[in-house]
Amino acid sequence: MEHLRAVELPKAYRLLNHGPTVLVSTAHAGERNVMAAAWAMPLDFDPPKVLVVIDKATHTRGLIEQSGVFALNVPSADQVRLTWQVGSESGSAVDKFARHGISTHPGTSIDVPLIDGCLGYLECRVIPEPRNEKNYDLFIGEVVAASADDRVFGDGRWHFPPGFPKSIHHIAHGVFFETGAVIEGNTNS
Amino acid sequence: MEHLRAVELPKAYRLLNHGPTVLVSTAHAGERNVMAAAWAMPLDFDPPKVLVVIDKATHTRGLIEQSGVFALNVPSADQVRLTWQVGSESGSAVDKFARHGISTHPGTSIDVPLIDGCLGYLECRVIPEPRNEKNYDLFIGEVVAASADDRVFGDGRWHFPPGFPKSIHHIAHGVFFETGAVIEGNTNS
Numbered sequence: 001m002e003h004l005r006a007v008e009l010p011k012a013y014r015l016l017n018h019g020p021t022v023l024v025s026t027a028h029a030g031e032r033n034v035m036a037a038a039w040a041m042p043l044d045f046d047p048p049k050v051l052v053v054i055d056k057a058t059h060t061r062g063l064i065e066q067s068g069v070f071a072l073n074v075p076s077a078d079q080v081r082l083t084w085q086v087g088s089e090s091g092s093a094v095d096k097f098a099r100h101g102i103s104t105h106p107g108t109s110i111d112v113p114l115i116d117g118c119l120g121y122l123e124c125r126v127i128p129e130p131r132n133e134k135n136y137d138l139f140i141g142e143v144v145a146a147s148a149d150d151r152v153f154g155d156g157r158w159h160f161p162p163g164f165p166k167s168i169h170h171i172a173h174g175v176f177f178e179t180g181a182v183i184e185g186n187t188n189s
Numbered sequence: 190m191e192h193l194r195a196v197e198l199p200k201a202y203r204l205l206n207h208g209p210t211v212l213v214s215t216a217h218a219g220e221r222n223v224m225a226a227a228w229a230m231p232l233d234f235d236p237p238k239v240l241v242v243i244d245k246a247t248h249t250r251g252l253i254e255q256s257g258v259f260a261l262n263v264p265s266a267d268q269v270r271l272t273w274q275v276g277s278e279s280g281s282a283v284d285k286f287a288r289h290g291i292s293t294h295p296g297t298s299i300d301v302p303l304i305d306g307c308l309g310y311l312e313c314r315v316i317p318e319p320r321n322e323k324n325y326d327l328f329i330g331e332v333v334a335a336s337a338d339d340r341v342f343g344d345g346r347w348h349f350p351p352g353f354p355k356s357i358h359h360i361a362h363g364v365f366f367e368t369g370a371v372i373e374g375n376t377n378s
Contacts, residue, residue, distance in 0.1 A: 017227050018358035018366050019208015031240035038206050041230045043242060043325055051240065051327075053232060054353030077372055082375030132321065136232055138240075139338050140325070159360050166369065169358075172346050174375025179366050180355065183266055186363025 001105060003149045011156035012146035013042035015120040016050065016180060018158070020074050020167035023083060024052060025104075026060050027112050028067035034096055034115060035060045037067070040072055049141035050124060053061040055137050057155025059091040064126060065133075069110040070141060074120040074148075076165035077178050084174040109145035119167055120148035190216040190294060192338045200345035201335035202231035204309040205239065207347070207368060208218070209263050209356035210272060213241060214293075216301050217256035223250045223285055223304060224274025227359040229261055237332035239313060244326050248280040253315060254322075258299040260332060263337075265310040265354035266367050281334050298334035308356055309337035 007015065016022070019041065039053040051074060054061045064070050075083045086096050097104065097113070104113035106154045107123045114121045124141030132138040152160050158179075162167050166179040195339040196204065205211070208230065214223045228242040239261060243250045253259050263271045275285050286293065286302070293302035296312045303310045313330030321327040343348050348356050349366075 013224035014361055018360055019210075019227070019230070021208075038208070039230050041208070041240070043228070043327065049325075051230070080372050080374040081376055086376075089203070129320075131318075136238075136329070138232065141191050156318065157364075158366075168374075169368065171207055171371070172203055174373065175346075176372050176374050177347075178372055179358065180218025181359065181367050183362070183365050183367055184363065185269040185271050185357075185365050186277075187270050 001116070001128055004147050005150040007144060007146040007148050007153065008156070009048050009146060010046040010144045012048040012122055013045055015074055015122060015146060015153070016040060016042050016072070019169060020179065021170040022177065023073040023086065023115055023118065024054065024060055025071045025073055025077050025112055025115060025128055026067065028063045031063060032090035032097060032113055033059050033063055034086050035091070036083045043140060049127065050122060050141050050143060052139050052141065053121060053137050054110065054139055064139065067089050068126045069112055070124050071107055071110065071112045071114055072122040072124065073115045073118040074167055076117065076119050078165040079117060079134040080168050080176055083168065107145065118122060119152050122146050192340050193336050194339040196335035196337050196342065197345070198237055198332060198335060199235040200360065201237040201311055201332045203232055203346055204311060204335060204337060204342070205229060205231050205261070206262055208358060209368065210365065212262040212264050212272060212275065212304055213243065213249055214260045214262055214301055214304060215252035215256065217252045220252060221286060221302055222248050222252055222280035223275050223291065224280065225272045231240040232329060238316065239330050239332060241309060241328050241330065242326050243328055253328065257315045258301055259313050260296055260299065260301045260303055260315065261311040262307040263356055265306065265308050266357055267354040268306060269357050269365055272357065275288045296334065308341050311335050
């Protein structure tokens with residue numbers, strides 16, 4: 001928590017630009033949940049918007065539909081097992097936070113728990129698009145606050161120091177890629 | 190080309206599941222273009238669908254609106270400079286293929302050039318959603334054919350051999366992450 005810093009909203013998309021798998025956290029009327037989502041990405045810069053696919057069968061779906069808010073948490077490689085676990089079980093019968101000993105801190109702008117130990121956070125309000133939600137399980141969120149661990153994200157971009165756990169990218173069946181080495185594509189700069 | 194193999198459609202989403210930056214190739218009435226897109230992801234499994242954000246200011250946008258088709262090409266780290274170049278210039282005044290010496294092979298199901306040397310390909314037909322396209326620059330495509338380099342993708346998943354150029358993930362301003370090491374999240378398997 002001591003390393004958590006606000007991310008200016010026009011740079012919030014950078015938290016997702018490289019395509020990490022995220023944890024979607026939600027809460028409504030005393031209930032809370034968290035699930036994994038590989039299908040989340042930026043949609044716009046400023047005001048920042050994001051897309052996330054939330055299946056109708058998930059407990060998260062009902063909570064988001066009732067509360068109109070959700071958070072995208074960017075987990076680190078140290079949370080890869082947790083990410084698979086909360087992505088493999090339903091929160092309809094169990095409090096995953098208690099089950100897995102997940103500690104949280106409150107969102108700054110929405111009433112949703114943020115998962116401690118993640119690399120970055122996007123707090124989002126749903127922009128209602130009923131046709132997308134019904135036909136494609138697709139939700140659009142406006143990012144109303146963002147924060148990140150200042151050891152890995154600063155000046156609007158990621159810069160993982162050697163040895164620090166990086167973000168993760170789901171391949172299939174609980175196997176992930178870590179975010180890898182930096183390579184320069186702009187050889188004219 | 191000798192290493193190109195068809196990917197069965199229900200596994201086509203796996204080409205994008207880990208969040209790589211893609212090249213969007215298009216063609217219509219003798220014109221063709223290619224641009225980079227960090228904002229592309231799967232939307233559904235079977236029949237497979239994808240999302241991609243295509244700004245109204247791009248030349249690609251007009252070609253897609255006229256042809257109703259596009260391809261997502263997954264470039265390798267060997268193409269990182271090319272990815273930045275075709276993402277930094279407009280195809281309205283220049284044929285990027287000629288300018289950068291890009292060779293292509295034809296799509297199997299749509300009349301769009303696929304960029305040689307990429308790791309994987311998704312050939313897509315637009316599912317018209319005018320509200321998304323107009324308000325969010327968001328396009329939905331049904332994947333009608335997919336293929337990948339059998340040295341890096343097989344049995345429905347990525348498996349990069351040591352030393353082989355991996356996929357790339359845009360951070361900002363032409364700086365990318367390579368796809369990194371494999372880590373196991375499913376410790377019960």
